[in-house]
Amino acid sequence: MLTHIVELGKFGINELREFGKAGVLLYRVLICWPNFRKGVPLTLQQVYMEGVLSLLIIVVSSLFIGMVVALQGYHTLAKFGAAQQLGPLVALSVTRELGPVVTAILFAGRAGSAVTAEIGLMKATEQLSSMEMMAVDPFRQIISPRFWGGFISMPLLTLIFNAVAIYGAYLVGVQWLGLDPGVFWANMQDSVDFHLDIVNGILKSVVFGIAVSWIAVYQGYDAKPTSAGIAIATTRSVVYSSLAVLGLDFVLTAMMIRGW
Amino acid sequence: MMSQKMVEGLVGVFVLAAILALLVLALKVSGLTSFFPGEGFMVTAYFDEAGQLKVRAPVKVAGVQVGEVKSVELDPTTFRALVKMQINKKYNDIPDDSSASIMTAGLLGDNYIAITPMYSKTALANGSQIQYTQPAIILEKLIGQLIYKIGNSGKEEQHEKI
Numbered sequence: 371m372l373t374h375i376v377e378l379g380k381f382g383i384n385e386l387r388e389f390g391k392a393g394v395l396l397y398r399v400l401i402c403w404p405n406f407r408k409g410v411p412l413t414l415q416q417v418y419m420e421g422v423l424s425l426l427i428i429v430v431s432s433l434f435i436g437m438v439v440a441l442q443g444y445h446t447l448a449k450f451g452a453a454q455q456l457g458p459l460v461a462l463s464v465t466r467e468l469g470p471v472v473t474a475i476l477f478a479g480r481a482g483s484a485v486t487a488e489i490g491l492m493k494a495t496e497q498l499s500s501m502e503m504m505a506v507d508p509f510r511q512i513i514s515p516r517f518w519g520g521f522i523s524m525p526l527l528t529l530i531f532n533a534v535a536i537y538g539a540y541l542v543g544v545q546w547l548g549l550d551p552g553v554f555w556a557n558m559q560d561s562v563d564f565h566l567d568i569v570n571g572i573l574k575s576v577v578f579g580i581a582v583s584w585i586a587v588y589q590g591y592d593a594k595p596t597s598a599g600i601a602i603a604t605t606r607s608v609v610y611s612s613l614a615v616l617g618l619d620f621v622l623t624a625m626m627i628r629g630w
Numbered sequence: 631m632m633s634q635k636m637v638e639g640l641v642g643v644f645v646l647a648a649i650l651a652l653l654v655l656a657l658k659v660s661g662l663t664s665f666f667p668g669e670g671f672m673v674t675a676y677f678d679e680a681g682q683l684k685v686r687a688p689v690k691v692a693g694v695q696v697g698e699v700k701s702v703e704l705d706p707t708t709f710r711a712l713v714k715m716q717i718n719k720k721y722n723d724i725p726d727d728s729s730a731s732i733m734t735a736g737l738l739g740d741n742y743i744a745i746t747p748m749y750s751k752t753a754l755a756n757g758s759q760i761q762y763t764q765p766a767i768i769l770e771k772l773i774g775q776l777i778y779k780i781g782n783s784g785k786e787e788q789h790e791k792i
Contacts, residue, residue, distance in 0.1 A: 411634055418637045422644045454740055461659050526648035533651035536659055552698055553740055555658065556686035564660040 392588040398509050399517045399587070409515065416519025420481035424527060427480055428473060432531040435468060436460065436538025444547050456549060457558030460539035465562065465571045469532040471619050474578035477524060478611035482586035485516050486607035489590025490600040513591060517583045524579030525572050532571065570626050574619065581618060582611045670697060670716045671756035675730045675743075680711035681766025683732055683741040689715045691745045696721045699743065715743060717754070725750040731764035741766055 443459045489512065492498050498508045536558075543549045562568070586607045593603035677683075680702050689697040697717035705712045717724070727750040732741050745760070754760070 411638075414638055414641050415634075417641045417644070422640050425644065425647075451736065451739075454735070465655070465659070526645060529648045529651040529655065532659075533654045536655075550688060550695070550735075552686060552688035552695060552742075553735070556684050556688075556698075557740070558659055559686060560684050562660040564656055568655050568660055 388592070391592065392584065395513070395588050395591060396584055399514050409510065412511070412515035413518045413522070416515045417522050420477075420485070420516075420519045421523030421526060424477060424480045424523070425530070427476055428527050428531050429534050431472065431476060432469075432535040433538040435472060436464065436535030437542045439463060439468070439535075440539035440542040440547075444543060444549075453547075453549060454553045454557055456539070456543045457554040457556075458561040460543070461536055461558045461562045462567060464535045464539075465532050465567045467619070467623075469528050469535065470571050470574040470578055471615060473528045473531045473575060474524065474582055474615040475612050477520070477527060477579075478582045478586070478608050478615065481520060481523070482582050482611050483604050483608050485520070485583075485586040486590040486593070487600060487604050489513065489516070489587065490593035490595075490603045493591065493593060494595040494597070494600060496595075513587055517587050520583030520586065521576075521579045524582065525575045528572060528575035532568070573626075574622050577618060577622060578615050581614045585611045585614060670718045671722070671754075672700065673697075673715050673717055673754055673756075673758055673760060675713050675715070675760040675763050676705065676708065676710045677713055677730075677732060677763050677765050678710055679732075679765035679768065680713065681732055681734075681741050681768060683711075683713065683743070683766065687740060687742050689717060689743045689745065691721070691724065691747060696724075696745070713743070722753060722755070724754045726752050726754050726758055726760075727762070728754070728760060729762035729764065730760045732766035734767065 439460050440456060443456050444453055447453045447455055447459065489498075492512065498512065501508045501511060540551075540554065544551045544554050589603045589607040589610070593599045683699060683702055685699055685701060687699045688695045689699065697715050700714045700716050701712075703712045703714075704710075724745060725748050727748040729746050729748065731744050731746070733744045734741055
């Protein structure tokens with residue numbers, strides 16, 4: 371009995387220590403904003419690696435998600451004779467929920483895991499230590515650009531996701547199922563509010579961007595310097611990011627619907 | 631490794647694509663404002679009752695869309711609904727004595743404006759006003775009248791029986 375309580379206490383202290391280490395890492399990333407001349411090219415490189423290279427998966431999946439939501443929504447709405455409400459249905463569900471959340475989860479799988487594996491391998495092969503030996507701060511050179519790259523990429527990817535998903539819904543609803551395009555757009559514009567729906571969705575994606583990049587960077591930096599350690603860290607990065615995104619999504623939605 | 635210039639160029643294209651997406655979301659999806667006036671001419675009409683007519687609702691002639699509603703406002707002196715609509719410039723031969731009526735697509739569908747062409751030789755042009763209009767039919771009013779009539783007819787029958 372007593373050993374169990376001791377185990378629990380140990381577990382709790384360990385978790386707290388992990389969280390503290392992650393907090394210190396985030397603090398150092400935020401403070402060590404790389405100087406402009408050297409830092410911006412490094413960050414741009416990471417925006418390319420994490421953002422531009424994720425475009426394909428984001429565009430393809432958003433097109434199909436928009437098409438599927440439109441197809442499902444059309445057949446359900448048609449039962450109630452409300453098929454002309456398809457535009458609002460798709461636009462609201464995409465801009466409020468699907469856009470930020472699915473982008474963040476895909477981003478965690480596509481870019482977050484790569485960042486974790488890269489930093490983990492750098493640690494395992496002692497590249498980070500050798501950088502320190504050469505008086506190059508690994509935070510400025512490696513960690514901070516990766517964090518900011520993810521932070522910048524996520525809202526941009528979400529915007530593209532939203533637009534492409536709504537275009538997919540337009541393809542299915544108007545071109546295939548034959549809704550009136552005027553009614554489709556008119557109802558959509560009537561019920562979608564720029565600040566309440568679109569800006570709040572982007573706000574969510576900014577928060578998810580911080581969460582996913584933070585978890586990816588921390589898991590890489592904290593990985594055990596073995597091949598098994600890197601495998602565990604990469605898995606954790608994806609699992610923790612996805613859980614954090616879904617959990618944060620609920621909290622943010624609750625805050626936004628109650629009007630902050 | 632790609633050259634830094636190439637990377638910067640691709641990131642620039644990425645950011646541009648995202649800004650374009652934001653513009654599409656702002657203008658097309660949430661209808662914030664429309665920067666790009668479509669090609670066409672504006673026609674106004676006064677209605678006694680606009681019903682559920684919305685901005686961007688279609689304007690149709692014989693069921694074919696020829697334009698869309700640009701604004702629905704209240705005229706402060708006559709208290710009638712002033713509807714401005716934009717008609718595609720390729721339909722520039724609609725007679726100017728045509729009548730406009732607000733119709734409903736299906737029983738619970740959305741309102742649209744139907745223009746019924748008449749026989750005048752002069753055509754609608756930019757800024758012209760449609761004189762003959764029919765207001766939207768409000769289902770509740772119709773049901774109210776129906777119930778009133780049914781109620782009255784029942785009473786008359788009772789009177790006759792007595």
